[in-house]
Amino acid sequence: MIDLLPKLMHGYLFFSASQRWSAERIGDYQDLKLRTLVRHAAKQVPYYRQLFKEIGFDPAAFRGREDMHRIPLLDKEMVRTRAQELIAGNARRFGIIWESTSGSTGTPLHIIVDRGARAGKLATLVRAYQWGGYRFWMKTFSLQSYYLKNGFYETKPLFRVLRYDSNQFKRETAIEVIKLLQREEPQFFMGFPFDLLVFSRFAAEADLKIPSPKAMVVYGETLSDQKRASLEKAYNCEVYNYYSQHECASMIAECEEHSLHLVDDFAYHEFVHTDGSDASKAGRGELVGTNLYNYAMPLIRYRTRDDVTFDPEQKPCACGRRFTTVSEIVGKQCDYIETPDGRYLGAVMSHSIDNGQGVVVSQCVQDTIDHLTVNLVVDGSFTKASETALERDLRKRLGQEMQIDFRIVPQLEKRPGGKTPFILSKIGHKYA
Numbered sequence: 485m486i487d488l489l490p491k492l493m494h495g496y497l498f499f500s501a502s503q504r505w506s507a508e509r510i511g512d513y514q515d516l517k518l519r520t521l522v523r524h525a526a527k528q529v530p531y532y533r534q535l536f537k538e539i540g541f542d543p544a545a546f547r548g549r550e551d552m553h554r555i556p557l558l559d560k561e562m563v564r565t566r567a568q569e570l571i572a573g574n575a576r577r578f579g580i581i582w583e584s585t586s587g588s589t590g591t592p593l594h595i596i597v598d599r600g601a602r603a604g605k606l607a608t609l610v611r612a613y614q615w616g617g618y619r620f621w622m623k624t625f626s627l628q629s630y631y632l633k634n635g636f637y638e639t640k641p642l643f644r645v646l647r648y649d650s651n652q653f654k655r656e657t658a659i660e661v662i663k664l665l666q667r668e669e670p671q672f673f674m675g676f677p678f679d680l681l682v683f684s685r686f687a688a689e690a691d692l693k694i695p696s697p698k699a700m701v702v703y704g705e706t707l708s709d710q711k712r713a714s715l716e717k718a719y720n721c722e723v724y725n726y727y728s729q730h731e732c733a734s735m736i737a738e739c740e741e742h743s744l745h746l747v748d749d750f751a752y753h754e755f756v757h758t759d760g761s762d763a764s765k766a767g768r769g770e771l772v773g774t775n776l777y778n779y780a781m782p783l784i785r786y787r788t789r790d791d792v793t794f795d796p797e798q799k800p801c802a803c804g805r806r807f808t809t810v811s812e813i814v815g816k817q818c819d820y821i822e823t824p825d826g827r828y829l830g831a832v833m834s835h836s837i838d839n840g841q842g843v844v845v846s847q848c849v850q851d852t853i854d855h856l857t858v859n860l861v862v863d864g865s866f867t868k869a870s871e872t873a874l875e876r877d878l879r880k881r882l883g884q885e886m887q888i889d890f891r892i893v894p895q896l897e898k899r900p901g902g903k904t905p906f907i908l909s910k911i912g913h914k915y916a
């Protein structure tokens with residue numbers, strides 16, 4: 485963190501200014517950054533060196549956005565199986581920070597986000613919080629997966645933040661935290677919509693009032709209009725949505741006017757149809773992103789597997805920013821798990837399969853209160869050790885009382901409508 489500070493300060497100043505750029509200047513900047521990234525990839529990244537040769541792509545002639553369609557899309561499966569080839573030969577120069585991730589699809593990935601990309605992500609994240617009303621030193625409450633060792637919450641006085649560990653989220657701990665909040669009165673809340681909704685339900689059932697914050701930023705799962713309305717009602721505050729992924733390939737943040745902006749000075753975004761063709765005129769498409777700063781492991785035209793809807797005739801937002809606007813993020817939905825010792829676990833569960841070597845996709849099916857079937861689609865690199873590692877990670881969240889059975893399957897279970905949720909509840913814990 486300390487070695488990030490100079491980059492972070494620089495990033496903060498840079499992104500404070502760039503959010504006010506004209507559309508033309510943003511475009512020019514994207515072209516410049518894309519040219520630098522693509523030429524770097526051609527020189528330093530084995531995967532791109534080979535790919536460009538195969539397709540006869542000349543990086544020297546690459547101009548920027550208008551030529552992006554000439555580079556094939558990159559999907560999660562490619563990153564999962566060929567991660568090593570995507571690492572730049574000179575990656576160390578940029579600072580190597582490994583990230584393991586799974587995301588809502590349950591596909592474990594191991595990727596590198598270098599120092600520059602991480603500083604950029606933190607700086608743009610702070611900026612997104614500020615759009616949602618955050619000010620420096622504002623007292624903050626954060627409900628997230630922290631894996632705390634000593635207790636279920638911690639306070640960081642320097643950063644004025646109270647952290648509640650979502651892995652230990654159950655009624656009794658929630659009630660203690662609500663009482664703490666009543667004393668501390670933080671003005672800014674953040675977390676997953678599911679967790680914050682259940683948290684408010686616990687408060688209501690115990691006849692306790694959660695002090696209303698000035699604003700709330702939520703992320704990590706789809707925020708439907710219905711969930712947004714429930715959160716606003718429960719906390720009596722405005723709710724702002726935020727979207728990104730560990731791969732840092734794309735980012736969406738909600739401005740003061742409640743428009744969802746693609747963060748165009750952080751990543752270059754495109755929309756595509758299922759077959760990969762251009763969907764920029766279609767009004768709906770899969771979001772494809774290229775982080776402009778990750779030189780250690782460049783992911784160019786990365787398919788996020790999340791769809792967005794948008795107005796092809798973009799209208800300028802009243803906030804004055806010229807970043808692209810989308811209407812809705814159509815992410816994945818999942819149910820939630822209740823453990824025998826009373827924990828409630830939503831989309832956060834997907835992080836438990838981070839270390840599943842050889843897992844292509846996974847799914848948790850809760851059959852009874854104390855039994856979970858984990859469906860796994862695997863490849864040849866999956867071994868008994870992968871299963872042991874998975875179980876160890878799952879136990880951290882599920883506790884000891886839940887029985888876990890792993891099942892290698894050809895495909896995951898679908899809902900009647902055809903959707904394949906990461907968590908499937910057969911004990912009625914539907915979450916829409």
Ligand SMILES: [Zn+2]
Pocket residue numbers: 739740741742743745801802803804805
């Ligand atoms: Zn705006």
